[in-house]
Amino acid sequence: MIQNIGQNEKTLKSYNAENWAKEMNLKDSSMDPDKVAQDLGSTYATFGEFLASSVLKVNKMQEDADFAMQELATGKSKNIHETMLKVEQADLAFRSLSQIKNKVVDAYREIMRMQV
Numbered sequence: 001m002i003q004n005i006g007q008n009e010k011t012l013k014s015y016n017a018e019n020w021a022k023e024m025n026l027k028d029s030s031m032d033p034d035k036v037a038q039d040l041g042s043t044y045a046t047f048g049e050f051l052a053s054s055v056l057k058v059n060k061m062q063e064d065a066d067f068a069m070q071e072l073a074t075g076k077s078k079n080i081h082e083t084m085l086k087v088e089q090a091d092l093a094f095r096s097l098s099q100i101k102n103k104v105v106d107a108y109r110e111i112m113r114m115q116v
Helices: 002-014 015-023 033-040 047-074 080-114
Strands: none
Touching: 047 080
16 A cells, blocks of 8 residues: 555656646647636536646746746846736745645545555
């Protein structure tokens, strides 16, 4: 049982937004997250679909923040406030998603410890 948990942790750590999108049979990981939510409907059929959509949204926010930092660094944009807002939003979204992942892994471990 402990070996299974270790293997699952490796699998979880190796996933990124593209892997989630492929696993959930989404058309393209670079797809607009709002379009993904529309394709899945207003409610998600499974928790996995919700998680995949969330990973894509956070990934998009990270990409937008990176682009805003590049624009600021190259002098194409002089709006430091907007850049910092994008960076902080992406950071907060990533930390929230990370906490959700931690809670899911903790719940899985707890279930695996239950005696049948």
